[in-house]
Amino acid sequence: MPHSQDTRHMRYETLYIMLLIFASGLFLAGALLDTPDNIARGLIRIVMTEDPLITDYVRLAGVGAALINSSVVTALGADPAQLWGTGQRLHAGGGRIDGGVFPCLGRTRSTPGPSSWGLGCTPRAERSPLESMRPWPCCPRPWGRSSAISS
Amino acid sequence: MLGVATGLMIGFVMPSLSAYTYKIQNGMNLYNVGFACGLMAMLLVSLMSSFGAEPEVSYLWATGYNALFGGLLGTMCIAAILAGLFFCRKPVWAAWAGYRRLLQTSGRAPSDYLRMFGAAPVLINMGVNGLIAMGVILLTGGDLNGPTVGGVLTIVGFSAFGKHAGNIVPIMAGVVLGSFVMHSSVSSGAVQLAMLFGTTLAPISGYFGWPYGVLAGVPPLGGSTVCGHAGGRAEPL
Numbered sequence: 001m002p003h004s005q006d007t008r009h010m011r012y013e014t015l016y017i018m019l020l021i022f023a024s025g026l027f028l029a030g031a032l033l034d035t036p037d038n039i040a041r042g043l044i045r046i047v048m049t050e051d052p053l054i055t056d057y058v059r060l061a062g063v064g065a066a067l068i069n070s071s072v073v074t075a076l077g078a079d080p081a082q083l084w085g086t087g088q089r090l091h092a093g094g095g096r097i098d099g100g101v102f103p104c105l106g107r108t109r110s111t112p113g114p115s116s117w118g119l120g121c122t123p124r125a126e127r128s129p130l131e132s133m134r135p136w137p138c139c140p141r142p143w144g145r146s147s148a149i150s151s
Numbered sequence: 152m153l154g155v156a157t158g159l160m161i162g163f164v165m166p167s168l169s170a171y172t173y174k175i176q177n178g179m180n181l182y183n184v185g186f187a188c189g190l191m192a193m194l195l196v197s198l199m200s201s202f203g204a205e206p207e208v209s210y211l212w213a214t215g216y217n218a219l220f221g222g223l224l225g226t227m228c229i230a231a232i233l234a235g236l237f238f239c240r241k242p243v244w245a246a247w248a249g250y251r252r253l254l255q256t257s258g259r260a261p262s263d264y265l266r267m268f269g270a271a272p273v274l275i276n277m278g279v280n281g282l283i284a285m286g287v288i289l290l291t292g293g294d295l296n297g298p299t300v301g302g303v304l305t306i307v308g309f310s311a312f313g314k315h316a317g318n319i320v321p322i323m324a325g326v327v328l329g330s331f332v333m334h335s336s337v338s339s340g341a342v343q344l345a346m347l348f349g350t351t352l353a354p355i356s357g358y359f360g361w362p363y364g365v366l367a368g369v370p371p372l373g374g375s376t377v378c379g380h381a382g383g384r385a386e387p388l
Binding site: 033050056058059060063 | 297
């Protein structure tokens with residue numbers, strides 16, 4: 001299915017700005033909902049805690065700190081895409097936005113780091129533009145062609 | 152230091168592992184990397200515990216934020232729908248027609264809706280799915296807090312990659328039905344999370360039809376109620 005220049009442009013540039021706006025919205029909401037003192041203490045708690053899945057940061061650190069944490073992680077998640085300049089990481093709007101969502105749930109600025117660095121280190125020569133959709137690196141085509149997938 | 156090293160190692164393994172898990176589940180599970188991470192976690196956690204480093208189980212669950220998060224999420228979803236209908240430089244009928252077409256897809260991965268249909272239908276889809284997910288949580292007496300808001304936003308995010316109203320609702324219905332059969336209440340945290348994260352199986356109901364979606368909704372519940380309390384939850388499901 002052809003996609004217009006317009007869509008491509010939107011995906012690579014507007015989407016990045018949208019993500020930053022979303023992140024600043026989260027930051028603003030967080031800042032308004034708690035006192036700076038509480039937020040600072042909460043953020044330290046979030047970073048220091050051992051966070052298995054289903055660690056509720058709202059309970060652990062308060063709404064303000066949880067929202068600010070998620071805004072910081074959203075911004076960090078959006079950044080590499082811009083740094084690499086290809087916009088590939090913004091491929092499915094879902095993939096990235098999702099990256100900023102989990103902070104509510106149990107990912108901190110400290111936890112995603114090393115794994116994402118590792119992801120960046122894998123040989124890029126292996127990736128062709130279509131295959132580099134990150135969540136499904138091996139898929140032959142972005143849609144259709146079920147025979148190609150099952151073969 | 153050890154943590155950073157482990158993290159780096161996981162990052163090296165993950166791309167090839169997720170390429171492999173994609174072949175296992177054939178596009179029927181949208182959280183492919185979650186599945187890969189789950190496999191990895193099973194291995195690593197058992198390795199860790201065999202060295203005596205049992206991961207600490209914490210199950211924190213905030214209550215009483217329904218109004219606040221409901222307001223924030225609701226505003227966001229309605230804004231997304233309005234933006235999709237009116238602010239995408241497309242006539243309203245075109246956006247709506249795109250959304251109708253989007254609802255016809257199976258959602259089987261990879262289906263990048265943003266690329267297939269453009270921004271307007273995707274934004275409508277995001278808003279509608281967010282409202283559905285939030286509505287289901289509130290209707291079944293659940294709580295909106297960190298984990299569930301994360302779950303709702305995950306659905307909103309994956310509305311650009313395979314989830315739509317037609318294929319997530321059967322899964323959620325399956326989880327609700329399952330909770331009547333199994334001994335867990337609908338409003339308990341594990342069921343709420345199964346309802347939200349179980350929608351990773353949306354392509355099953357999209358591809359095989361909604362009855363199979365309902366059927367597919369039941370096992371994640373069992374998985375998550377048991378594993379959820381054990382600490383490492385059902386992202387693999």
